[in-house]
Amino acid sequence: MISRAxxxxxxxxxxxxxxxxxxxxxxxxxxxxxxxxxxxxxTKADVQKVADYWKPxxxxxxxxxxxxxxxxxxxxxxxxAGGGTVASQRITALRKAAGPVNAVAPKTGRASTTGKVFFxxxxxxxxxxxAAVAAGxxxxxxxxxxxxxxxxxxxxxxxWIFVPEPGADGTTPHGIYVGSSISMHEDWAxxxxxxxxxxFVTVHRGFTWVKQGNTYVAKDVGRLQDNxxxxxxxxxxxxxxxxxxxxxxxxxxxxxxxxxxxxxxLKSCVGGTRKAVAPSLDxxxxxxxxPCNFSKGASGGPWITGLNNNLGNLIGVNSLTWNRDAKGExxxxxxxxxxxxxxxxxxxxxxxxxxxxxx
Numbered sequence: 001m002i003s004r005a006x007x008x009x010x011x012x013x014x015x016x017x018x019x020x021x022x023x024x025x026x027x028x029x030x031x032x033x034x035x036x037x038x039x040x041x042x043t044k045a046d047v048q049k050v051a052d053y054w055k056p057x058x059x060x061x062x063x064x065x066x067x068x069x070x071x072x073x074x075x076x077x078x079x080x081a082g083g084g085t086v087a088s089q090r091i092t093a094l095r096k097a098a099g100p101v102n103a104v105a106p107k108t109g110r111a112s113t114t115g116k117v118f119f120x121x122x123x124x125x126x127x128x129x130x131a132a133v134a135a136g137x138x139x140x141x142x143x144x145x146x147x148x149x150x151x152x153x154x155x156x157x158x159x160w161i162f163v164p165e166p167g168a169d170g171t172t173p174h175g176i177y178v179g180s181s182i183s184m185h186e187d188w189a190x191x192x193x194x195x196x197x198x199x200f201v202t203v204h205r206g207f208t209w210v211k212q213g214n215t216y217v218a219k220d221v222g223r224l225q226d227n228x229x230x231x232x233x234x235x236x237x238x239x240x241x242x243x244x245x246x247x248x249x250x251x252x253x254x255x256x257x258x259x260x261x262x263x264x265x266l267k268s269c270v271g272g273t274r275k276a277v278a279p280s281l282d283x284x285x286x287x288x289x290x291p292c293n294f295s296k297g298a299s300g301g302p303w304i305t306g307l308n309n310n311l312g313n314l315i316g317v318n319s320l321t322w323n324r325d326a327k328g329e330x331x332x333x334x335x336x337x338x339x340x341x342x343x344x345x346x347x348x349x350x351x352x353x354x355x356x357x358x359x
Contacts, residue, residue, distance in 0.1 A: 035183055036186040036189040040180055040201075041178050042180060044357075047358040047359070050159045050178045050179075051218050053159045058170075063264055066126050067128070067252055067297030068297065100233060100235070104134040106225070106226060112165045113231050116249055117130045117160060117162050119158060119179075120157065121157060126157075127249075127297070129247070129300045131143075132164065132225060133346070135350035137351070139204070140203070141177070142300075142314055142317055144197050144319050145196065145198055148160060149199065162201070162203055164227075174227050174228050177224050178203060180354050185341055194286070196336060196341070198317050202352040204355070205222060208221055229310070232311075232313035232314065233314050233338075234313040235338050235339060235342060235343050237315040243271070244315065246270075246302070246316075254329040256329065260293070260329075271290050273287050286319070287336075290324075293331060294330060299319070300318060314338075316338055319335050
């Protein structure tokens, strides 16, 4: 199955990727974990700048922005990632033998953990899928690493926000959460290694826009987890698994050019899993879910086991889409295998502190 997919690589990975560079290095999911940390909006002024960029008139155009899409131009930077316009830091993590993280319900109402992230690369707006994860700081979002950091350019996304369950015309019923920092594995940042295409983004307190006269004023709505709940986190769930739910906001075309999705509605796939390998992408330890016809835009959406009342345990994120049978539509999606290294990255994000008030 995989060998058949490999000779159709252009079709197999033309869905849920932000970039598709030429790769160097090799994957080793069992290697000692090194967390790579990049600051985004840290100060009140930084947060207000991002908030002002995503005013309601900008969010109303959200459906016209580009869902995460591949590009084959350029080649990755080798060695340890660096650069960017803000501080970055390589951190050697200390492995902890911790148990699974339990899901947490919101303070009121139903859980609404899944949503979209919006960001810029250069002058262009993009979006992906993502989900809130339970954490001690009540402020962590899980997504694909390629939805937060362009390893080819050694550059973090700009003006990064998370919007749980966005509504029509750019409405934000559960608030807007500005990214504070990205925690990822250094092998994504330095090598574009798809065994590590996951990131945990720490976010600031949320806000909504309230119209006062002829202008909009930002109103604080509190912390992410308090408002929407948080998924649990369960590591090292090796395939095969009998049933996994994957979620996302697909929008891109299928291999035959058809467009069954518009990116405005949360979609799900339910299926079993198996191992996925794509050596040209340094994917040696992937997990593939079948059947699933997600297209680009679903990148970063959560894989959940034990789904109950919109909560469950996160075991992966949408990373690559596959056209294994070379027919008209994608038929599978894959995630990195979340090992203890992912736990180190998560714990780093969960330990980050953000200001009590930024709006």
